[in-house]
Amino acid sequence: MGSKPFEYTPQAADVFTREVMARSGQNIVACYQCKRCASGCPVAEETDMVTPNRLVRMVVLGDIESALTNKLTWKCLFCHTCGTRCPNNIKTGRIADTLKKMALDAGIDPQQPEYKNFHRAFFNYSLRWGRINEIGMMGEFQLRNMWDHLRRGNFVAIISEVASKSTLAWEMFKQKRLHLSFHSSKGRDEISRLYKKSAGRKWI
Amino acid sequence: MDLAYYPGCSLYQSAMLYNHQTRLIFARLGLHLHEIDDWSCCGATSAGKINDFMAIALPARNLGIAENSGFSELVIPCAACYSRTVVAQKQLQDFPLLKNEINQELSQKVKDNIRVSSTLDVLQREMGGGRLAAIDLEKLEGFRPACYYGCMHTRFPYDVPVADNVENPRAMEEVLKAIGIKAVDWNYKTLCCGASSVIYNTECALDLMAKIMRDALARDANCLVVTCPMCQMNMESQQEKFCTKHNIKERLPVYFITELIGMAFGFSKKDLQPEDDMFTTGMDWTQLCGDSV
Numbered sequence: 001m002g003s004k005p006f007e008y009t010p011q012a013a014d015v016f017t018r019e020v021m022a023r024s025g026q027n028i029v030a031c032y033q034c035k036r037c038a039s040g041c042p043v044a045e046e047t048d049m050v051t052p053n054r055l056v057r058m059v060v061l062g063d064i065e066s067a068l069t070n071k072l073t074w075k076c077l078f079c080h081t082c083g084t085r086c087p088n089n090i091k092t093g094r095i096a097d098t099l100k101k102m103a104l105d106a107g108i109d110p111q112q113p114e115y116k117n118f119h120r121a122f123f124n125y126s127l128r129w130g131r132i133n134e135i136g137m138m139g140e141f142q143l144r145n146m147w148d149h150l151r152r153g154n155f156v157a158i159i160s161e162v163a164s165k166s167t168l169a170w171e172m173f174k175q176k177r178l179h180l181s182f183h184s185s186k187g188r189d190e191i192s193r194l195y196k197k198s199a200g201r202k203w204i
Numbered sequence: 205m206d207l208a209y210y211p212g213c214s215l216y217q218s219a220m221l222y223n224h225q226t227r228l229i230f231a232r233l234g235l236h237l238h239e240i241d242d243w244s245c246c247g248a249t250s251a252g253k254i255n256d257f258m259a260i261a262l263p264a265r266n267l268g269i270a271e272n273s274g275f276s277e278l279v280i281p282c283a284a285c286y287s288r289t290v291v292a293q294k295q296l297q298d299f300p301l302l303k304n305e306i307n308q309e310l311s312q313k314v315k316d317n318i319r320v321s322s323t324l325d326v327l328q329r330e331m332g333g334g335r336l337a338a339i340d341l342e343k344l345e346g347f348r349p350a351c352y353y354g355c356m357h358t359r360f361p362y363d364v365p366v367a368d369n370v371e372n373p374r375a376m377e378e379v380l381k382a383i384g385i386k387a388v389d390w391n392y393k394t395l396c397c398g399a400s401s402v403i404y405n406t407e408c409a410l411d412l413m414a415k416i417m418r419d420a421l422a423r424d425a426n427c428l429v430v431t432c433p434m435c436q437m438n439m440e441s442q443q444e445k446f447c448t449k450h451n452i453k454e455r456l457p458v459y460f461i462t463e464l465i466g467m468a469f470g471f472s473k474k475d476l477q478p479e480d481d482m483f484t485t486g487m488d489w490t491q492l493c494g495d496s497v
């Protein structure tokens with residue numbers, strides 16, 4: 001792909017930029033393309049030249065498709081190196097996070113299929129029990145992955161999934177890091193009321 | 205000195221050791237930790253990936269509990285829980301309407317009168333002067349640690365005050381110096397280890413960890429010292445993998461900072477790493493049948 005020029009679509013740019021700004025809380029129009037963010041980004045080598053500054057530019061120009069499907073949006077680690085270095089205090093990590101959410105809202109599959117399943121499993125587990133039990137949470141994550149593979153009829157993936165995750169579990173087991181104790185919080189009612197309140201809110 | 209304490213989920217499970225060691229050394233320093241009642245998960249990074257409101261509401265519940273228990277400071281050892289909680293606290297200050305909405309559902313309301321500190325903040329502040337003078341320090345020989353801070357000690361997804369130098373933090377080095385250990389100077393103390401992306405973007409995370417490891421070795425470090433359970437777990441449990449992938453022969457132990465401090469305070473290995481309770485299950489099966497959300 002390399003660095004193809006972005007599409008500028010004025011109407012789309014207006015609406016899209018406003019939504020990204022509201023959801024990410026970042027004043028991205030202040031970006032003057034100095035690229036300080038680019039030099040520190042730890043994944044920039046693997047994103048087909050999409051550095052944080054270019055991600056900002058894509059959004060401002062309203063190239064929605066590129067913004068939602070480029071590699072930085074999906075590979076960003078949320079490490080905030082870009083944000084601490086930006087002279088205009090733009091946290092591109094939060095923009096990438098917002099774009100991931102917008103992509104998922106738009107029905108675009110995540111570039112790492114397990115991204116969505118992992119965070120979903122973690123979040124749901126914390127809502128359900130009030131605390132994370134690692135084995136239970138990873139179990140839910142696993143089931144979500146399996147379900148995805150099943151829907152796609154991908155049985156080879158199921159086998160390699162089981163193999164790789166059991167290696168991880170075995171490593172943790174050997175290092176005495178796997179615990180079978182169960183803990184939870186009684187505050188689950190409060191948490192569930194808060195969750196109901198959050199329904200339909202796209203930003204805080 | 206009495207402090208409220210939020211251990212967080214991982215310190216109850218994979219990072220149990222960190223919980224244990226933090227309690228040991230805080231007690232030795234005369235700092236009394238009071239675990240807050242019925243705390244719940246802070247949502248870690250995952251909540252914010254899905255639901256921005258809950259990413260604030262989950263830590264808000266814990267803040268409310270801590271504040272209403274009457275303490276003036278809340279200590280959080282896990283870097284991820286700490287980051288989530290300070291960020292939520294600042295957002296609750298900046299958005300009063302949001303705070304009201306969240307408070308309506310909380311039995312213990314957020315009042316916003318508690319100071320949130322990481323374990324490292326407290327250690328750095330308290331390990332000078334009188335508290336250390338009262339302890340016989342063992343001389344620890346042969347440690348050349350590289351202090352690895354990762355992302356969450358100095359970089360946050362929202363503007364909160366940061367005590368340490370963002371690019372070159374020194375808090376761990378200072379704490380180690382107080383117990384007579386000189387840490388090596390190196391480049392990658394704040395590079396991201398990939399955190400949970402090791403699960404869904406494995407190769408990328410392994411490459412990052414190898415970079416961290418290489419630089420630590422190049423500076424002749426013989427161990428890594430961390431304060432974040434995620435960094436600890438990644439750098440330890442993935443070490444064989446990323447070293448093999450990148451042809452690195454050496455291996456390094458990855459200590460929580462509490463382990464070195466504990467050794468200097470004269471605790472034995474058995475005190476610091478008690479035989480594990482891996483298969484003791486505190487599981488109450490009735491809870492599994494309870495209502496869920």
Ligand code: SF4
Binds near residue numbers: 031038086089
């Ligand atoms: S550092 Fe900030 S202003 Fe400079 S290019 Fe990056 S986002 Fe734009």
Ligand code: SF4
Binds near residue numbers: 042094
């Ligand atoms: S937060 Fe994302 S975009 Fe910013 S430096 Fe880290 S990985 Fe790169």
